[in-house]
Amino acid sequence: MPEQIAEPPALSPTGGQGRRSHAALLRYIGKRLVIACILLVGMTIVTFSLTNLVPGDPVAAALGQRAADDPAIVARFRAEYGLDKPLLEQYWAYLVRLSHFDLGTSWQTHNAVAADLAKAVPATMEIALSAIVCAALVGLTFGMWSAYRRGKVTDQVLRLVSLVGISVPTFWMAIVCFYIFYYRLGIAPGSGRLTPGLSPPPHVTGMYTFDALLAGDLRTFVDAAAHLALPTMVLTLYTIGLLTRFSRTSFLEVLDQGYIQAAKAKGLPGRKVFFKYVLRAAAIPILTVVGLAFGSLLSGTVLVESIFGWPGLGSYAYNAASKLDLLAVMGVGLFVGLVYLMINLAVDLAYGFIDPRVRVG
Amino acid sequence: MAQRTRETSVAQAAPARKSLTRRIWRAIPKGIRMPLGIIAAVIAFTWIVLCFIGPYITPYDPLAQNLPRFTEPGELAWLGTDELGRDVFSRIIAGAQVTIALALLLVVLSMCVGSLLGVIAGFFGGWVDETIMRITDLVLAFPTVILAMVTAAAMGASLFNAVVAALIVSWPPYARVVRSMVLSLRGGDFVASGRLLGFSPMRSIRQDILPNVAGPTLVMASLDIGTAALLLSGLSFLGLGAKPPTPEWGSMVSSAVQHFDKWWLGVFPGLAILTVVISFHFLGDALRDGLDPGAERV
Numbered sequence: 001m002p003e004q005i006a007e008p009p010a011l012s013p014t015g016g017q018g019r020r021s022h023a024a025l026l027r028y029i030g031k032r033l034v035i036a037c038i039l040l041v042g043m044t045i046v047t048f049s050l051t052n053l054v055p056g057d058p059v060a061a062a063l064g065q066r067a068a069d070d071p072a073i074v075a076r077f078r079a080e081y082g083l084d085k086p087l088l089e090q091y092w093a094y095l096v097r098l099s100h101f102d103l104g105t106s107w108q109t110h111n112a113v114a115a116d117l118a119k120a121v122p123a124t125m126e127i128a129l130s131a132i133v134c135a136a137l138v139g140l141t142f143g144m145w146s147a148y149r150r151g152k153v154t155d156q157v158l159r160l161v162s163l164v165g166i167s168v169p170t171f172w173m174a175i176v177c178f179y180i181f182y183y184r185l186g187i188a189p190g191s192g193r194l195t196p197g198l199s200p201p202p203h204v205t206g207m208y209t210f211d212a213l214l215a216g217d218l219r220t221f222v223d224a225a226a227h228l229a230l231p232t233m234v235l236t237l238y239t240i241g242l243l244t245r246f247s248r249t250s251f252l253e254v255l256d257q258g259y260i261q262a263a264k265a266k267g268l269p270g271r272k273v274f275f276k277y278v279l280r281a282a283a284i285p286i287l288t289v290v291g292l293a294f295g296s297l298l299s300g301t302v303l304v305e306s307i308f309g310w311p312g313l314g315s316y317a318y319n320a321a322s323k324l325d326l327l328a329v330m331g332v333g334l335f336v337g338l339v340y341l342m343i344n345l346a347v348d349l350a351y352g353f354i355d356p357r358v359r360v361g
Numbered sequence: 362m363a364q365r366t367r368e369t370s371v372a373q374a375a376p377a378r379k380s381l382t383r384r385i386w387r388a389i390p391k392g393i394r395m396p397l398g399i400i401a402a403v404i405a406f407t408w409i410v411l412c413f414i415g416p417y418i419t420p421y422d423p424l425a426q427n428l429p430r431f432t433e434p435g436e437l438a439w440l441g442t443d444e445l446g447r448d449v450f451s452r453i454i455a456g457a458q459v460t461i462a463l464a465l466l467l468v469v470l471s472m473c474v475g476s477l478l479g480v481i482a483g484f485f486g487g488w489v490d491e492t493i494m495r496i497t498d499l500v501l502a503f504p505t506v507i508l509a510m511v512t513a514a515a516m517g518a519s520l521f522n523a524v525v526a527a528l529i530v531s532w533p534p535y536a537r538v539v540r541s542m543v544l545s546l547r548g549g550d551f552v553a554s555g556r557l558l559g560f561s562p563m564r565s566i567r568q569d570i571l572p573n574v575a576g577p578t579l580v581m582a583s584l585d586i587g588t589a590a591l592l593l594s595g596l597s598f599l600g601l602g603a604k605p606p607t608p609e610w611g612s613m614v615s616s617a618v619q620h621f622d623k624w625w626l627g628v629f630p631g632l633a634i635l636t637v638v639i640s641f642h643f644l645g646d647a648l649r650d651g652l653d654p655g656a657e658r659v
Contacts, residue, residue: 042499046508050515160397163646167639169591171598172614172631179624299506303595307618317507321514322600333511337503344502 028352036345043337047330048094052087103334104327108320113331116316121335122206123193124301124312129207130228131235132294138236139243139293140286146244147251158244165241171303174234178307181230188230191309195223231308235300239293246292250285254278284355291347295340302332401643404636411457419451423608434625441625444616449625452608453633459609461637463524464590470528471589472582475535476574482536483543484566494540497533505530506595513601520609523602527592531585538581542574584645587638594634610634 085093097104103113139162146158181188189195193208201211201220209228212221254260255278263273298313302321305314313332320328416423425447432442440450482493500508512526546552552569560568594611596602603609610630617627 038495039499039502042495043502046499046503047511050511163642164639167587167591167635167642169594169598169611169614169631169634169638171595171611172627172634175614175617175621175627176631179621179627183621295504296506299504302506302510303598317510318599321510324514324518326514329511329514333503333507336507340504341502 025352029349032345032348036341039341043334043341044095044098047334048091051326051330052090103331106320106325106328108323108325108328113328116328117313117331117335120311120313120316123310124305124314126207126209126228127231127235127301127310127312128294128297130232131239131297132290134232134236135239135243135293136290139240140247142240142244143247144251146248147255150252162241162244165237166245168238170234170238170300171307173237174304174307177230177234189226193224193227193310194220198223231304231310234304235297238300239297242293242296243289246289247286250282250289251278254281257281284351287347287350291343294343298336298339398643398647401640405640405644408457408461408637411454412461415454415457419454421448421451423447423451423455424606431623440629443626444620449629452613453610453630456608456610456613456630456633459520459603459607460590460594463520463593464586467524467527467531467589467593468582468585471531472535472578474528475532476539476578478532479536479539480543480566480570480574483540484547484562484570493536497536500530500533506592509592509596510599510601513596518601518604520603520607523593523596527589527596531589535578535581539574539578542577543570546570546573580649583648584642586645587641590634590638
């Protein structure tokens with residue numbers, strides 16, 4: 001969803017000097033933290049109400065219709081999961097459980113959701129981090145290039161490429177890539193994170209490529225990286241489209257500013273204008289864009305991982321969603337929501353450091 | 362808003378020296394002026410037509426399981442048959458009705474809900490504004506697909522629930538944009554004079570605010586159709602949308618995951634999604650560039 005990029009607030013006469021600016025920065029950080037906390041509470045209310053208030057019958061989903069028709073079984077199930085208590089009490093109990101990282105038990109794997117998540121998260125982070133790095137490098141370059149060549153052939157081509165990028169259904173792209181590179185060409189390894197028979201490197205971060213490097217095990221590293229390549233590529237292609245479109249807009253907005261044109265008109269060399277003026281001003285919207293892109297990338301993993309047999313959050317969410325394993329789906333939702341919230345918070349805080357105007361606003 | 366209108370009229374008056382043919386050329390929305398734009402328009406139009414007549418012109422019954430299973434694309438079945446012996450081509454054609462119609466419905470609904478809330482928030486301000494905007498922030502605090510997935514999973518798998526879930530995640534951007542437009546309009550002299558003439562809030566909104574908000578909102582909606590189709594087919598791919606016999610593109614791709622070697626099962630429905638999304642995105646871009654030349658936003 002395209003986010004409106006807020007207009008920068010007008011410059012204040014203080015000019016942001018010395019202790020005053022310091023206090024303003026602290027106040028800004030405090031305000032952001034409070035907002036983040038409120039959103040966090042709101043988030044738990046959303047997941048709680050979805051888990052408890054929605055007409056769908058969790059009993060039938062968990063036990064099957066036949067068991068759901070037996071009142072004794074239903075009553076025991078409801079008592080076991082605390083579904084028979086008043087709502088506020090249920091919500092409080094839910095919060096207490098959350099604070100202990102107790103996300104309930106998955107009806108499908110019979111494990112604690114939190115434990116399942118802990119196992120799945122590093123795998124997803126591995127894809128997500130490599131994809132966001134690749135996508136940011138390529139996408140931001142494309143966006144900048146496209147903006148500088150506005151209206152020219154390069155711009156048209158890049159706009160078309162990015163349009164295709166955001167239009168391709170990621171799950172379809174994953175299947176097509178898997179078919180071509182694995183089944184037809186045989187240059188990509190099969191599904192999973194490692195070739196069967198190879199044992200995973202000693203656990204440090206849970207990301208196999210990192211861990212293998214740390215352990216100095218080159219063979220495992222190459223194998224893990226090869227398995228990582230295809231899912232990363234699919235997610236990167238999608239995110240490149242998004243980043244190109246967004247960053248093109250941000251660069252265009254900056255390039256249209258009077259002071260950029262003044263700098264050019266005064267005869268400053270293009271490189272200097274770019275690094276000193278354009279990049280600095282475009283940094284803020286670009287930060288937002290990368291933050292947003294990371295969020296959509298996490299969503300993308302849900303649609304992509306299961307195709308590559310990648311045992312991450314996405315596969316977990318996919319299995320849980322298709323079996324209507326509500327608590328597991330909620331766990332993923334809460335976790336991803338939390339990550340997204342923290343990214344946005346980090347982006348907001350980074351604003352405060354980069355742009356003094358934001359603090360005063 | 363008022364300012365932009367003035368700018369546009371100045372911009373139009375300036376290049377009076379340009380020849381007439383060039384001016385006519387300029388009048389066609391920018392994005393459609395090239396061959397690709399025409400292709401996009403044709404594709405989008407074809408899909409919309411198929412959306413109405415699709416079920417009546419399929420070569421086979423999209424639900425009948427009477428063809429040989431896993432036939433390769435060829436004379437018998439143009440795009441092959443699936444694991445139950447159903448014709449893939451017929452299913453894709455019939456599926457247009459599901460995906461496109463629902464995507465359009467979703468966009469219209471989220472535009473209405475979002476704009477309504479945005480107008481209310483922007484016009485009345487105060488605690489109403491605060492409440493609506495905080496809810497908006499909350500929904501936007503989740504990544505779209507994840508929240509839609511969570512909601513759809515909570516409500517149970519069905520197409521109707523998928524649309525409701527998608528609606529819940531799709532209205533906030535409209536509310537935000539409309540609210541900010543209303544805020545800037547509200548201070549306008551023409552709104553104030555209407556109020557001074559004794560317009561009720563409803564009349565003021567209907568007569569002074571809505572006409573000014575409608576254009577940009579429609580452009581936003583047209584850009585959203587492709588995204589909506591992607592979201593809905595994604596939910597179906599997750600098994601949270603269409604139920605098995607329904608010919609829906611996302612779920613067709615999802616059933617192809619089990620049969621990697623039968624490439625036609627997944628490739629063609631995916632291409633259908635891709636062509637729909639890309640052509641609507643393209644047209645949305647063109648519409649925006651055409652109506653709002655100043656803003657080449659995302």
